Amino acid sequence: xxxxxxxxxxxxxxxxxxxxxxxxxxxxxxxxxxxxxxxxxxxxxxxxxxxxxxxxxxxxxxxxxxxxxxxxxxxxxxxxxxxxxxxxxxxxxxxxxxxxxxxxxxxxxxxxxxxxxxxxxxxxxxxxxxxxxxxxxxxxxxxxx
Amino acid sequence: xxxxxxxxxxxxxxxxxxxxxxxxxxxxxxxxxxxxxxxxxxxxxxxxxxxxxxxxxxxxxxxxxxxxxxxxxxxxxxxxxxxxxxxxxxxxxxxxxxxxxxxxxxxxxxxxxxxxxxxxxxxxxxxxxxxxxxxxxxxxxxxxx
Numbered sequence: 001x002x003x004x005x006x007x008x009x010x011x012x013x014x015x016x017x018x019x020x021x022x023x024x025x026x027x028x029x030x031x032x033x034x035x036x037x038x039x040x041x042x043x044x045x046x047x048x049x050x051x052x053x054x055x056x057x058x059x060x061x062x063x064x065x066x067x068x069x070x071x072x073x074x075x076x077x078x079x080x081x082x083x084x085x086x087x088x089x090x091x092x093x094x095x096x097x098x099x100x101x102x103x104x105x106x107x108x109x110x111x112x113x114x115x116x117x118x119x120x121x122x123x124x125x126x127x128x129x130x131x132x133x134x135x136x137x138x139x140x141x142x143x144x145x
Numbered sequence: 146x147x148x149x150x151x152x153x154x155x156x157x158x159x160x161x162x163x164x165x166x167x168x169x170x171x172x173x174x175x176x177x178x179x180x181x182x183x184x185x186x187x188x189x190x191x192x193x194x195x196x197x198x199x200x201x202x203x204x205x206x207x208x209x210x211x212x213x214x215x216x217x218x219x220x221x222x223x224x225x226x227x228x229x230x231x232x233x234x235x236x237x238x239x240x241x242x243x244x245x246x247x248x249x250x251x252x253x254x255x256x257x258x259x260x261x262x263x264x265x266x267x268x269x270x271x272x273x274x275x276x277x278x279x280x281x282x283x284x285x286x287x288x289x290x
Contacts, residue, residue: 004247005245005247005250006231006232006244006245006246006247006250006252007231007244007245008229008231008236008238008242008243008244008245009242009243009244009245010242011222011239011240011241011242011243014241016241016243039219039221039243040219040243040245041219045245045247046217046245046247048216048217048247048248049217049219049245050195050196050269051195051196051219051267051269053219053221053243053267071193072191072193072194074184074185074186074194074196074198074267076184076198076265077156078223078241084153086151086152086153087151091153093153094156095156096156096159096161096223097153097154097155097156098153098154098156098161098184098185098198099151099152099153099154100150100151100152100154100185100190100191100194101151102149102150102151102190102191102193103193105150105151107151120221120265122196122198122219122267124195124196
């Protein structure tokens with residue numbers, strides 16, 4: 001038996017005990033009103049996890065970066081309503097809907113309705129960097145400077 | 146752009162479009178009133194996912210197998226109340242609580258309260274087989290025969 005690293009992280013109103021609410025990104029890519037909480041995969045004792053479980057929250061009217069990368073996403077919506085763009089198609093999403101973002105699919109999440117859109121997003125621990133769609137990185141960095 | 150494999154799987158009352166509700170196990174290990182739905186990681190076009198996202202549901206009074214394995218679990222409760230045993234400690238769990246089951250931790254989920262306990266459990270696609278705690282496999286297989 002080895003239960004030293006095992007644990008329960010208690011939830012309360014889409015915040016988790018000891019988990020920091022962070023800025024969604026810091027690379028200058030365009031987005032609006034998004035936060036990130038890393039629930040599992042980067043904490044002490046969690047080195048054996050080969051994937052990272054994050055929770056993103058987008059305020060009404062907000063959106064994630066329209067981006068693309070090689071690594072896939074497994075997404076499960078926990079709260080709110082919105083839409084996800086997958087390539088050139090848009091899909092309405094709500095609680096407990098599952099989204100699979102396959103490699104190299106351009107994608108963006110947007111919150112509609114009156115409450116935040118919150119979703120889990122699981123990714124490989126080791127993964128490639130996202131590229132912004134419709135904009136070269138250097139120009140987006142200039143905009144945020 | 147490659148959006149052919151990307152998709153939304155719509156949810157309705159803890160069932161998902163096109164996802165089969167399966168028996169939790171078929172190896173004869175002891176459990177009670179548990180079902181399994183594999184949401185992502187084993188379907189066509191999902192080969193690039195290195196992890197599998199499953200949803201388990203335990204009816205009131207039911208429990209998962211008390212077991213142990215080398216691969217870790219990342220668990221997020223979606224509905225109901227219950228408890229998780231991690232080694233020799235028990236923890237109450239409810240909606241959106243997160244559970245990390247570290248490698249080689251003996252663990253069991255149990256449903257209490259009036260509604261089913263439902264939770265996501267993410268694991269590596271390639272992983273070791275669970276061993277039943279407090280019972281050798283051959284005797285449990287005899288019981289189920």
